[in-house]
Amino acid sequence: MLRKRLLYLAQLSAVGFGGYYIGQNKEKYCDFLYGNSVTVDGKRILNKPGLPVFGTVSAATPFVETNGSKDRISQIMKYGFPGLDNVRSYDDFVLSYDRRNRVPHWVFEHITKDHIAKNDAVDRSKCEFHPDESIHPFFRSQNTDYKRSGFDRGHMAAAGNHRLHQKHVDQTFFLSNMAPQVGEGFNRSAWNRLEKHVRKLTKVYDNVYCCTGPLYLPRRESDGKSYVRYQVIGANCVAVPTHFYKIVVGESSDGTLDMEAYVMPNQKIPDETPVSSFMVPPETVEKAAGLLFFDKIHRSKLNRINGKKV
DNA sequence: TTTAATGT
Numbered sequence: 194m195l196r197k198r199l200l201y202l203a204q205l206s207a208v209g210f211g212g213y214y215i216g217q218n219k220e221k222y223c224d225f226l227y228g229n230s231v232t233v234d235g236k237r238i239l240n241k242p243g244l245p246v247f248g249t250v251s252a253a254t255p256f257v258e259t260n261g262s263k264d265r266i267s268q269i270m271k272y273g274f275p276g277l278d279n280v281r282s283y284d285d286f287v288l289s290y291d292r293r294n295r296v297p298h299w300v301f302e303h304i305t306k307d308h309i310a311k312n313d314a315v316d317r318s319k320c321e322f323h324p325d326e327s328i329h330p331f332f333r334s335q336n337t338d339y340k341r342s343g344f345d346r347g348h349m350a351a352a353g354n355h356r357l358h359q360k361h362v363d364q365t366f367f368l369s370n371m372a373p374q375v376g377e378g379f380n381r382s383a384w385n386r387l388e389k390h391v392r393k394l395t396k397v398y399d400n401v402y403c404c405t406g407p408l409y410l411p412r413r414e415s416d417g418k419s420y421v422r423y424q425v426i427g428a429n430c431v432a433v434p435t436h437f438y439k440i441v442v443g444e445s446s447d448g449t450l451d452m453e454a455y456v457m458p459n460q461k462i463p464d465e466t467p468v469s470s471f472m473v474p475p476e477t478v479e480k481a482a483g484l485l486f487f488d489k490i491h492r493s494k495l496n497r498i499n500g501k502k503v
Numbered sequence: 504t505t506t507a508a509t510g511t
Contacts, residue, residue: 353506
């Protein structure tokens with residue numbers, strides 16, 4: 194049974210990332226992206242989202258007081274930490290900003306029927322893209338960075354998920370919520386279809402929780418070595434991600450939870466490609482992004498992952 | 504329908 198599940202996950206991996214290499218070899222180019230188990234004290238543990246194998250609080254967390262060492266920490270860090278995670282809370286979504294790449298690390302949304310219902314008081318065409326003044330000017334992206342770059346200012350928290358108030362949609366137009374996306378064939382089609390799929394989940398689930406962000410995946414080059422290679426645009430060198438991920442949890446009225454995870458390459462994707470072909474095991478995204486998603490979810494509440502009973 | 508850029 195376990196063997197069968199591992200095989201299933203391996204197949205999903207091949208399908209999901211195959212999109213990046215359509216018609217090319219499907220050879221693994223970075224083993225850690227595909228691993229679905231970890232070794233702790235010599236024991237192999239199958240990764241499962243929602244199972245914080247290592248605990249959620251790092252031993253290096255600067256705010257944990259142990260044996261009166263707090264004073265030492267404040268001595269060392271007297272003149273400030275170089276960075277924490279730059280979390281920004283807006284009225285209807287939350288994000289963590291990647292100051293190095295001038296795009297989000299992750300964007301979190303809670304979506305219900307109400308949030309996406311038709312609302313004449315809300316008009317997307319009134320919205321304008323604005324630089325986010327809450328980001329330090331060194332790390333802030335500007336409209337000029339995107340202008341004539343060939344890339345769309347692609348929403349991470351989708352405008353269509355925030356139709357409760359005009360103010361909510363407006364806030365999704367901060368450039369801190371954007372990443373450069375291929376326009377035709379991606380943002381305006383395949384990625385848009387994925388966003389619509391997520392909105393449709395509110396027909397099935399009372400509550401939908403959605404985390405979205407960029408990935409910079411390594412690929413094998415002709416010398417046989419793996420490199421992470423991505424374009425940067427504009428005077429502020431805004432990173433063009435190689436891929437984007439979306440991890441969704443649907444919560445039913447009885448409290449049971451279903452999870453779906455997707456990775457799509459930031460490139461023109463044939464229109465007929467079904468959204469489901471971009472499904473990947475959630476832990477694959479976690480390893481690639483360096484993030485843990487929904488790690489407060491208790492295993493007993495998790496019903497399905499990517500449509501498969503767990 | 505929703506996703507956007509470009510040129511005037």
